[in-house]
Amino acid sequence: MNVLVIGSGGREHAIALAISKSKKLKKLYCAPGNPGTKNIAQNISLNISNHKDVVEFCKSNNINLVVIGPEQPLVDGLSDSLRENSILVFGPSSNAARIESSKSFAKEIMVNADVPTAAYQEFSADQFDDTINYLRESKYPIVLKADGLAAGKGVIICEDFPEAEKAVKDFFVNKIFGSSGDKIIIEEFLKGEEASVFAITDGEDFVCLSPAQDHKRIGDNDTGKNTGGMGAYAPAPLITEELQQKIEKGIIAPTLNELKRTGNEFIGCLYAGLMITESGPKVIEFNCRLGDPETQVVLPLIEGDFLELIYSAAKGKVDKNSIKYSGGCSVCVVASSAGYPDKYEKGFEINGLDLTDENIIIYHAGTIEKNGKILTNGGRVLGVTSVINSNDLITAKRIAYMAIEKISFKGMYYRKDISDKAFKFN
Secondary structure (H helix, E strand, C coil): CEEEEEECCHHHHHHHHHHHCCCCCCEEEEEECCCCHHHCCEECCCCCCCHHHHHHHHHHCCCCEEEECCHHHHHCCHHHHHHHCCCCEECCCCCCCHHHHCHHHHHHHHHHHCCCECCEEEEEHHHHHHHHHHHHCCCCCEEEEECCCCCCCCEEEECCHHHHHHHHHHHHCCCCCHHHHCEEEEEECCCCEEEEEEEEECCCCEEECCCEEECCEEECCCEEEECCCCEEEECCCCCCHHHHHHHHHHHHHHHHHHHHHCCCCCCEEEEEEEEEECCEEEEEEEECCCCCCHHHHHHHHEEECHHHHHHHHHHCCCCHHHEEECCCEEEEEEEEECCCCCCCCCCCECECCCCCCCCEEEEECCEEEECCEEEECCCEEEEEEEEECCCCHHHHHHHHHHHHCCCECCCEECCCCCCHHHHHHC
């Protein structure tokens, strides 16, 4: 089987690595890929925004499956263009991808499907005064979200009215999230602990991967600004087997059914970002693809054939028996550039990448190769990930941090507390 992976981040490196282990794989391409995928696939300089070019590449190279990693190409309709040309693709249509690209669409789906989520109100930029008046009478803390895509950063938690007023100005006047913030969702603040659940689906049936927990804030103890994710671990002991069943029956299944009922059948990975509250799991957000950095810890815990799983889902009949949970655990610590998620410098040489440890995977995210050297090229640079055979997160954390301490580049920053939330379950 010839496979093309679309994307260049740590998630795509993890997807490519999992696919590369399949006995059914003949040739693996990544477009554009990164210095990490170069070792397991052929990186292709392809403009993924030009759908015609992608289609022509797939036809010329007899691609049997395209796997789209990031949300933007899905929202832009790359999967639609591929399907129109009879090319098999793992990833939802542009319409179905609105589950991520439009918070208001996602809320409408959840309300109609009776899926538990936070109470909310919608406001647009031409309702500035109404928005301020609503916030004046609201209970705090409260959550403001950009309706559109904002690279995982379009959420502001406000502790009081002055903070909320400033946030509204940032959305509507200062346009800090561009057109993505022209409409906002104002939600009640949910108390609890977050978890990520990933359902690989053919549109009706599905199989869930190990639940994970992301660490969104830049600083230890969940302080500072939201980021794309500073680390993750799996499996998350917060999600018991009983709770997993409740999530699958009360959240995943009805959401997929409602998407199909409304003509938005979802084929790909439905990512449920959940808050586990005292009254049960509630959806914070849905995403239309695998998470980053959760993918880096979830895929190494698969036994079986990941390629067969996503191929069967794309074909319309997901093979639930193609994979199973290995019984192990994994911790990913993101090494970021100083200044991220705001302005940061890049182009610094990365040292220590020659680390050899059978329990460590170094996923490339924001890297570039120049003159035989690997340099920083993004905010989130590497995902240093431990994988062990037993479900012992304390050991997995220790191994991950021992590894990241051997890696260096100018301005390298990482959180020190990835996976600590799990230890209270020991």
